[in-house]
Amino acid sequence: MAFKTIVGLEIHVELSTKHKMFCNCPNEYGAEANTQTCPICLGLPGALPVVDKEAVEYAIRAGIAFNCEISNVIRMDRKNYFYPDLTKGYQISQADLPLCDGGYVEIELEEGTKKISLNRIHIEEDTGKQTHTDEGLSLLDFNRCGVPLIEIVSNPDMNSAEEARLFLDNLKDTLKYIGVSDVRMEEGSLRCDVNINIVDKERGLKSNISEIKNLNSFKAVVKAIEFEEKRHKDLLEAGDNSEKETRRWDETKGETVLMRKKFGASDYRFAFDGDIPPVDVSDEWIEEIRKSLPELPHHKKERFMNSYGLSSYDAGVLTQSKELSLFFEEILKYIDDPNLVSNWIMGDVLRRLKENEQEIEDIKIASKDLADLIILVRDGKINNNTGKKVLREMFDTGKTPDLIVKEQGLVQISDEGALSGIIEEVLNNNEQSIIDFKNGKDRAIGFLVGQIMKASKGKANPQVVNKLLMEEINKR
Amino acid sequence: MEITNLKAWEMKDKLFNKELSSREIIEAHLKKIEEKEPQINAFISLNKDNALKEANRIDEKIARGERLEVLAGLPVGIKDNIVTKNLRTTCASRMLENFIPPYDATVIENIKRKDGIVIGKTNLDEFAMGASTETSYFGPTKNPVNTGVVPGGSSGGSAAAVAANEVPIALGSDTGGSVRQPASYCGVVGLKPTYGVVSRYGVVSMANTLDQVGTFGRDVRDAVLMLNAVKGYDRRDSTSSKKVIPDFLIDKDNYNDLKYLKDIKVALPKEYVELKSSNKDIQDLFEKSVKIFEDNGAKIEYISLPHLKYALETYYIIMTSEVSSNLARFDGIRYGHRAEKYDTITELYTNSRTEGFGEEVKRRIMTGTYSLSAGYAEEHYKKALKVRTLIKEDYDRAFANHDVILSLVSPILPFGFDSMIKDPVEMYKADLYTVPINVAGLCSISLPMGRVDGLPVGLQITGDRFMEEKIIKAALGYERAVL
Known part of the structure; x- marks a missing residue:
């Protein structure tokens, strides 16, 4: 059967700006929990966000590097949902009007260059971090809350785990090149979700899309795609269409595990964030950033x-x-x-x-x-x-x-006088090797050269040694 | 001389002349508060010790001959939805019953920088949602003019405190009339500036594209004095205006001058004329006020604001939508009320919010959630935003040829307790004169024009965005004429 794998990726990248996206808290990884917070990122009553210009500039850099159309206006929206790591009850993100539209990333395949097109890149704020203790407590650290992110959404243009890996490699290299992120997956500064399904061309069937979360290395992305490819194929072959699901990658089991079935889209009640009047992005500014790119x-x-x-x-x-x-x-x-x-x-x-x-x-x-x-x-x-x-x-x-x-004292000895003494001594101690060589065992020469190098403490010039050695052997 | 009877600017003059000390002023007001509060309930929290300390600081400044700022030694009442560092800020809600903010709102910083003294936090409808101060978790505020009726709302505490001489000046917030309507009901002056003139940083959002801090005084001059102290661009509030707005000058020479009414172009929207107040006495009072303008040389013209008829619905959809999002942060996780009983995270949210919020707040959150939901947002929220633009354009046309618009503040008299709260829609309707001003982001002032059945009735003078000077001058002229 002719199966085709279809993969799209959503990548969240933390921008390595000096400050958080909407406040002056430092944007640094690894500080003691809840020491890099303020009324704004903690979502205290009355606090208001102010857009960090550097974050916008970094996002535009990424947009230019990935060949996107840069919007002339930044409009921020609220994505409303409840979660303990979300301090305001909404995440400030972008809905209908992303900062960067379209774009593409090129990957090198054996059959040539392939363009993986992007849907969009938008800016948003990161959430805090939740950890669960063995005693059943949930601990919250809001240091990460409000760190600027870009979300890069690819179109479903990849057809194998390898293509996804090449895409991510290129993406990571470029982001690092243009200096907008450390792209350290182990620190969570690059996070990737996979959307995958399989098409059975012959029968005109396709499986429903699975979204795989919790992928914390490129290796995991590759393994998860390979695992899902097989799972979807098996389901299709068994005549099962599979269901729209959100799954997570379990590294120890080496498989994806069902998190939840998707029944319709979530309703985030997106609405314009009136606290942030639209920010103008002039063509001059975009051009200035383009020129500053390496x-x-x-x-x-x-x-x-x-x-x-x-x-x-x-x-x-x-x-x-x-x-x-x-x-x-x-x-x-x-x-x-x-x-x-x-x-x-x-x-x-x-x-x-x-x-x-x-x-x-x-x-x-x-x-x-x-x-x-x-x-x-x-x-x-x-x-x-x-x-x-x-x-x-x-x-x-x-x-x-x-x-x-x-x-x-490593200077090479090329002086024939100095070397011939060493050679003579080695030959005198290894007469059997000379006989072996003359009987056609070429390997014996290698042994002799080795002995000479050893005696010269590695300093002998091998070319000179070879020349002198042959001359000396021929004499004997 | 009864100190608390003085206007703020009079107190200030006496302080500067060393006729009064700041300590005397603060002590007199604390005494007045102690005396009045059992009947009025205008305050949720008092800042007694700090206020006295501050008064001493001001007196020392005077003794050293240092320069005094505009609010020097004056007690200020602060609506309890404006955060004050180390001073409990409740929003009149059980949700924030014990919330002590770690920071000051910009307006509070401004008041302190101008040597003003925060004497206490005033009562309001819970999270500023209401028009009677009855939805407060801390009990209703009574109208000092007649304790049998409401003081209006949501800034009922500030209006009542000013009317009862508990403070000379106070801050409120106005999302759909919450400064102007209680000012009208309590017989004081309430000024709602243009959206963006006063920083909202530290003002707990109700509907963030409509909210604006407003000021109260017992005359126009005091309301303006208060505004001068708190206005100005704030880089922490991206919606605050960068326009440099000079202090609205009210010196003794031009104070309360009738000439301000001469030749100003006054517009009367036909839509309001047709609507009329069902109370004939209120209507008569308004017509008398228009006549005063006319008699003093103002030019009166009728205009049309064709989209005004949609203003109320537009306002309620936008306001509730924003409320539903703005109040999502009160989830019981980091601060505020957390339910004792819960097994899951969803129960923690649900129980905390069920217990922490009152009926009106829940009603608006639910309505707004509905308006923003997929499938409904198009016909509710998004349509309301479009109509909002049309309403703004109506006003743009009106102000192209006119200086101010005159109208009632409220078509009804201050009502009895529990009479309206049972019928929220009836109470919402009474907002028709005030909400369009917030929808369009204009400036507006409410000032007393007389009494009906012994209860105060206010006149509303509205101006274009950033045209505070025009409404202030018109208000000063009118105030002089009715003195």
Whole structure:
């Protein structure tokens, strides 16, 4: 049967503004509960909201980055519902007139680029946080209450878990690039809901949409989509259409669990928030923000491919984070060999970062120092293996490669006189290997080179060693 | 000299001349309150100790020869839906019976900055919903003119306190007439400024696109003195106007001058003329007042406000819709009344709100919830917003050629207790003269024009948005003419 998966995503992103959306409370994660609150975000009687301009600017940045139409007016509405983490009995959000309309995100598939279109991006305020204790108490922390959010709503343009992952990756990278959010899922600054159903093309059937909540990692999004794909298929095959449901992802069980069936749409009694007169967004302001935006990741990737001759994969990795791409281009100022620098970063640098569970922002190595190291290796001052060792030292201590090489006496020995003594000694101690080699066992050479490197404490220039070794063996 | 008989501006003059000390003024009013409260019940909470402390502070300032601000040493009554730091603010509701705000409303900050003294919090209809102050959880306020009738509402406590000389000036709030109507019923002056002239920050919202803080005094000059002290742009209230509104100057030279009536263009809406008051004496009094304007050189013209007939319905749909949303925050979770018995979160909400709110508040929340509900919002709330625009346009046309509009404040006399509350629709109808002004966001003043059956009757002078000066001048002229 020809099934088609249809996925749409709703992503809530906390904006990393200095203040909350409608008051002057600091917008910071991790403070002691209820220490970042005021009459406004606590919804005390009489308190009134005032729109934070920075939050609007951040939302417009996102809108521009995702190719949306930016509205010339901001109208805030009240979404009325009762919940303990909601202090006013309504959330200030946007209903009919979102700040950003339309837009799209591009993802790279094997068969080419695919545009995932967006429905809208609107601004709203976050709610507080509720935790339930073992004693049956519910505790409320309102530090998060009133933090500015954008809600990005995609159209149902994705057809697999992989497409959803690529979409989220791109979205996350871009948001981080333009500096509007830390996009840390573990801190809840990016939250994602999945809408999914399956179409059976042959039979002209489709399953009802499930909404999956509580997805706190991209991995969970992928696993939940895969789980739901199968569940919907099974239901369709069993002749069951499934029901419109809200489900949540249970990480320990590795499956989605029913939260509630949806009977009609919820009535939030949306109404214009009269406390917030419409805010004008001039074309000049939008243009100003557009100009202030950094080069976006997909543009940068193309430029890296075109100007530096990098492969699509390498360019993709190097432009994934703004800091990494900047680091790369900084190094190029000292050594004009993009492919060589790319190899170093893509290989040892990223591997070490991963081992240390660090981000590129955490790296202790100055770009010039890494350039110097690459030059030392390229020019044969130290060999490749020593280079890797020096890099490790640089990671840990932040020392310059020159200093490390000097302190540890790592300069490569290329002097034939110095090396021939070592070679002679190694050959004298390993006569069996010479015999093996002459009997056609090529591997013996590798062993001998290893012994020589060991005896030279890794400093021998491998090319010179190879040349001298062959000459010496042939003599015997 | 009975201190409490003085107008605020008279007290101020005597304070500045050192004929009176602030301590004397405050003590005299506290004594008056003590004497009157058992009959009137105008106050929910008193701020006695702090008020005396403040009075001493003002007296020390005087002794040091420091500059005094406009409200120096004057006691002010504050409607109890305006939050006061560390001073209980109840909204006359069981819901907030024990609520002590951690912050001051902007108007309170302004009063303190202007050296005014908050003497107590005045009674009101619960959450300012009502026109008689009978829906207060703390019992009704009596009309000082005749304790057998209501003082009007919802700012009945402030109006009565001013009328009973318990305070010379007071703040109220006016969503559909809640300053002007009690002023009319108690025989004092009530001024409702243009929407946006006074900050709403710290004023507990009832219907936030209609609410506006208003002022009371025993004459026009005092009501204006109070307004001058609290008005002005406030960055904490996005709906407050950035227009710089100069102090409405009322110095002795031009005070109460008849010349203010000369050549002003007065409009009389035909719709009100046709409606008339069913009370012939009230109607006669109004016609006499129009005559006074005319006799003093005003030009009277009849105009039409064709959409006025929809004003009441428009008002009630918008007001209740906003009420239903604004009062959602009172859920028993963070502050206010929480029911003792509940098993689920829904029960916590339901029981707390059932116990915490009175009948009228519940009635409006339910009506408003209905008007905003999917399937009904189009024909109720959204349509009301459109009609609101039409009503505004009617007034725009009227004020293009006229300075002020004259009308009654209320078509009926202050009524007896329990007579109207049983028929809320009848009471709503009496609002027809006052609510359109809030719907259109205009400014308006209510001032005494005489008595019928021994009960006060008010005249309403309405002006265009931000045209306070025009209505104040007309009111000063009229006040002079009837003195």
